[in-house]
Amino acid sequence: MSHEAREEELKVLAPELIEELKEKKEPDKGLPPLEMNGPLVMRFAPNPNGPPTLGSARGIVVNSEYTRKYHGKLIIRFDDTDPATKRPMLEAYGWYLDDCRWLGAIPDEVVIASDRIPRYYEVAEQLIRKDGAYICFCEQEVFKALKDAKEPCPHREQGVEKNLECWKKMLSGDYEEQEAVLRIKTDIAHKDPAIRDWVAFRIIKTPHPRPEVGDKYCAWPLLDFEGAVEDHLLGTTLIIRGKDLADSEKRQKYVYKYMGWTYPKTMHWGRVQIHEFGKLSTSGIKKAIAEGIYTGWDDPRLPTIRAIRRRGIMPEALRKFMIDLGLGETDISLSLDTLYAENRKLVDPVANRYFFVWDPVEMIIEGAEPKIAKAPLHPSRGGMREIPVGTAVLVCRNDVDTLKEGEKLRLKDLYNIQITGISPLTAKFIGTNMDLVKKEKARIIHWAPPDGLKVKVLSPDGEYIGIGERGIERELDKVVQFERFGFVRIDSVSGDEVMAYFTHK
RNA sequence: GCUCCGAUAGUGUAGCACGGCCAAUCAUGUCAGACUCUCACUCUGACGACCUGGGUUCAAAUCCCAGUCGGAGCACCA
Known part of the structure; x- marks a missing residue:
């Protein structure tokens, strides 16, 4: 039946409904509604190894928008547990807090992972006692070969006592870097190789850049472990993270199962690429600044929030832009035109x-x-x-x-x-x-x-x-x-x- | 190689859980016009999309299967 025919028919059958037929549905804009029972606790968890970027802004805005809308709690957690490869920058901690404030995302709590290492050690020890983790001395390639063959390594069943003993040595610095790691026992024959016995702690003897931490520790947790423990300690109920971290959930759930914890709900988003800036890595930018190619982290050619601010983009424009992106798992490649259009509407009425x-x-x-x-x-x-x-x-x-x-x-x-x-x-x-x-x-x-x-x-x-x-x-x-x-x-x-x-x- | 995601106009989205009201939303973009002592703003109009192939069904963007394409993970990075 055609539209017209339908309408004619309706006129005869139920003329009072004809108006309803013509009403247009107003779709919900922005973020999808949340189905939560219980309180909402979310966290934005950057590594402060550089200033926040446009990509960070998405995390900041979406987390803060949800916690604002559902009267939840917003936590900023610095995942700064790699003093070597992705070494934190001391100034960046403040930059994150400053840019969050500018964006109207005031955190209810700020935690720094490198301040909380002893807590991770405690959980690690409990896991060892439950026979859910073991110290592994295999070289990386050796372990990889075994893992790919779904074969356990010789250390996997060395026993709780031996593991406890080695764990203490690991903490006290008796081992060198690369010599030993703590692995979580998952399922060595898991069909997804990404899940099999992952590393929770490794040894790093480079001191942490934060003076309060310095060389206090030489056993450092990896993201999957640190994040798993923190999300439980902080009472996180909803995690939104990039698709690249989607496998983390499967890995971390082993820790949650051993410990009897409840895993938060998770949502993911796809990768974002910005036409105007292409692919710029934090480390690449850092190098270019050192070489004098850029004037600093707020160089207008850079996709950092600091640069965007300096250029006069209003926080409301950036917020709206990020919210309108929604929460798709599709990888997106966007142009800043929409952000500019949004900002122009804000700025045009007031700019002399x-x-x-x-x-x-x-x-x-x-x-x-x-x-x-x-x-x-x-x-x-x-x-x-x-x-x-x-x-x-x-x-x-x-x-x-x-x-x-x-x-x-x-x-x-x-x-x-x-x-x-x-x-x-x-x-x-x-x-x-x-x-x-x-x-x-x-x-x-x-x-x-x-x-x-x-x-x-x-x-x-x-x-x-x-x-x-x-x-x-x-x-x-x-x-x-x-x-x-x-x-x-x-x-x-x-x-x-x-x-x-x-x-x- | 193994494993997991995803696919709607140039771009970003809505719709998909519960198939019909979708002849598919909104924004941005582009083009044309109006307004204007700016190429800004505002207003009007136009342009433009359901990845492909099967299946289920009276009816598929929506459900199922296969394929294609794209992304990610399999790090002692985050």
């Missing part, structure tokens, strides 16, 4: 307008009296700015390249001119009437006074250097719009020099 001429070319204007141009600070909010003009202005090279001799055009908020020469660039004053634009469809270009401020804009695709009108220096730390250029955040002002970070078009 200014002229900034990049790649400036001087234009001599004949026949014009010096005057003070008056231009609105904002197209709809009122307020004026005043720009003194003499006998010359600066205009953009871009615009000059398209000009033809004899062409008439309007200098925005100033007056009309006619081009009399291209190189050198000269023009003559031809009046002030807007009819030139309205009736003759002349172009409008913007300009700047030759004695304006030196302005440098740092953007993801390079630097723009030029001259801006005076007044910009009063907008320090604010987002303004450079007309016909885009939005920027005024980052610093010193004397006649302004540095701005490009927000978006």
Whole structure:
């Protein structure tokens, strides 16, 4: 039956329902609702080996959005149990907390794994006593071969007593790195090789960067163990993590089973790639900063939250952007256009307008009296700015390249001119009437006074250097719009020099 | 090799647990137009998708099977 036929039929059968038929369903936006019984406790668990990135932002925002909505508890836990390979950065702990606050994700509790090592040792010992873990002395390749063949290694059944004895030696530093590990007994013949007898502790003699920890420990837990114990200690009821950690659940459940704990609910999301930034690893960025390729972790070319902030993206825009991504397990590859569009809606109504001429070319204007141009600070909010003009202005090279001799055009908020020469660039004053634009469809270009401020804009695709009108220096730390250029955040002002970070078009 | 995920317009999503109201939502993007002393904002219109093949059924984006493609894990990284 067609739609029309259906509708006709309904008119006869139940005319009162015809309106309902036409109603459109309003789908729920954003995150899927949670089915929870009992309190919601969630944790965001970064390794502070670099500053939070756009990827971290997803974790921060989604966790905080859920705990906010369901009156749950939000915990930030620093999974900093690798002093060597993914060595934490001391500054990064603060950066995470700062960026979380900026994003409106205020944690109810902050824990640092490296402060809680003794607790992990306790659980490890209990597991050994339950014969759920053993010290393994196999070399990595040897164990791998056995594991692939579903064969137990000789240490697997060496007995609880021997394991306890070796565990004590492991803790006291009697073994060297690579010599011994503590493995969780799972199922050596498990059909999924990723699950078979995984490593819970290894020996690292590199001191931890945190002075409070230093060289206190030489047996360090791996993520699966540390996370498993912490999620129980913290009372976590819902874990959202990347798909790459999906197997963790299967591994960690062995610990939970031995200990008689209840495993939290889990959700996963797929990998995120951002067009504008491609694949940048934390370690790669770190190296590039050291080499001077980037100015720092907040370089506008970097996908860190610090950089995004410096560029003038509002936290609400980033939150909405992340929430609208939802919670799919599909790997996504996204463009920041949507984030920019979201931010533009926030920033456009409040950003004052200014002229900034990049790649400036001087234009001599004949026949014009010096005057003070008056231009609105904002197209709809009122307020004026005043720009003194003499006998010359600066205009953009871009615009000059398209000009033809004899062409008439309007200098925005100033007056009309006619081009009399291209190189050198000269023009003559031809009046002030807007009819030139309205009736003759002349172009409008913007300009700047030759004695304006030196302005440098740092953007993801390079630097723009030029001259801006005076007044910009009063907008320090604010987002303004450079007309016909885009939005920027005024980052610093010193004397006649302004540095701005490009927000978006 | 073994194991686990996933697949809706250019991009991101809604719909899928309970098949019909899906001739498939919303946002962004692109194009066109209106407004505008900015290439911004706002408004209008247009464009554009159910991975493939089978099966079940009166009816499949939705359920089942196979395939294809993509991702991940099998680390003494997180």
